[in-house]
Amino acid sequence: MKGKLYLIPVPIHNEEDFNIEYTPPYLIKIVNQIKIFAVENIRTSRRFLRKLNPKYDIDHTVFELINKKSGSDDFIKILEYLLNGNNVGVMSESGCPGIADPGQKICDIAHQNKISIKPLIGPSSILLALMASGLNGQKFQFHGYLPINSLERINALKKLKPYTGSHIFIETPYRNQKVFDEIINTFKDRNRKLCVAIDITGKNEKIFTKKIDVLKNEVIVLKKYPTIFIIE
Amino acid sequence: MKGKLYLIPVPIHNEEDFNIEYTPPYLIKIVNQIKIFAVENIRTSRRFLRKLNPKYDIDHTVFELINKKSGSDDFIKILEYLLNGNNVGVMSESGCPGIADPGQKICDIAHQNKISIKPLIGPSSILLALMASGLNGQKFQFHGYLPINSLERINALKKLKPYTGSHIFIETPYRNQKVFDEIINTFKDRNRKLCVAIDITGKNEKIFTKKIDVLKNEVIVLKKYPTIFIIE
Structure with missing residues (x-):
């Protein structure tokens, strides 16, 4: 057998x-x-x-x-x-x-x-982040890692069309801040939302979803914890 | 507080x-x-x-x-x-x-x-199906339910382009067989694969992934268990 x-x-x-x-x-x-x-x-x-x-x-x-x-x-x-x-x-x-x-x-x-x-049943940061995001869980797309090159990454971000569900991606922790800043600066749509899910299941777990417009006016410092980004 | x-x-x-x-x-x-x-x-x-x-x-x-x-x-x-x-x-x-x-x-x-x-950590049939599918877990898309109307559903299936990751969708159990047959008959690409994940975590759990070409020559009867379909 x-x-x-x-x-x-x-x-x-x-x-x-x-x-x-x-x-x-x-x-x-x-x-x-x-x-x-x-x-x-x-x-x-x-x-x-x-x-x-x-x-x-x-x-x-x-x-x-x-x-x-x-x-x-x-x-x-x-x-x-x-x-x-x-x-x-x-x-x-x-x-x-x-x-x-x-x-x-x-x-x-x-x-x-x-x-x-x-x-077997167990933890998935992708799934736990999406659950808690408050963003579209009826339709979503996992993109894995974005391109390493900054210009290519910004282009990839621009391609994430709105109103087609949630776009999920991950980054290597040391690029968290850079990618976060790029997202904030790339999207012009005031109502578009971003979820940042940090260190899920860990001691420093923090999950927030806000309009990009709101995030632009806040000082957000991301440390090198594993982080999931979700844009709707 | x-x-x-x-x-x-x-x-x-x-x-x-x-x-x-x-x-x-x-x-x-x-x-x-x-x-x-x-x-x-x-x-x-x-x-x-x-x-x-x-x-x-x-x-x-x-x-x-x-x-x-x-x-x-x-x-x-x-x-x-x-x-x-x-x-x-x-x-x-x-x-x-x-x-x-x-x-x-x-x-x-x-x-x-x-x-x-x-x-909190727990079971997700979407995630468990994808884990076991052997299909692309680097890039995937969850579409939710396909259209109820058969012609519209076949059109939606035709739009699931290959080589852009895994396409996951669910169906109401009584339509399992109909949708399965439509998938088998819609796709012309011999090498395209389909994963059918039935009754995940239940007593009748069965997960198989095969080329659509192979499935065409098999007699597959799907019962009314909750089922996840994944096409790569």
């Missing part, structure tokens, strides 16, 4: 903010029974397992590294574990595997080989 | 499949301390509270109904609770409040009145 592929969300906040009560107990039980993991970061994955269960037998656990550089050999290795009847857990560095990370490729291969995939 | 607005996801499966272990313990603790809820369906909300805590004092809990018919008076009532220092919990009929439901409007009003909003 083939194994199952479990998609295991991991915390999205800083490690020091870890609280086991954020995790559904069924996830802990499932993880305790898995001995092979495909992970984006071995060090953080080991620490997460130990936090879920301090007695977790890390030394007898297999970690296969899967990241942007992974080639077909790496994916075939994981497929073989599954075809040989082993359950495999997939963990990203943070958040939900399969969303903006290499977990997607593993799922693709699993589908091609009729492996059953079980996504 | 103002109250906080807590966004409380509720199970997305059938009630008989309820398992408390799918719920993060911190959500149960928070819910136990809330005495006022804005809900889409009072009956299911009461039952969910009782399942989270059989001793929950339902008789001393206030439920305000918020749905598509709610007018500004209903929303002002909730705002007043918050301004008077009460915490308020928002619950949809299933899944995450604020995503494709009236919770969005409450959050909008909360932001305008500088009420702090706290979204």
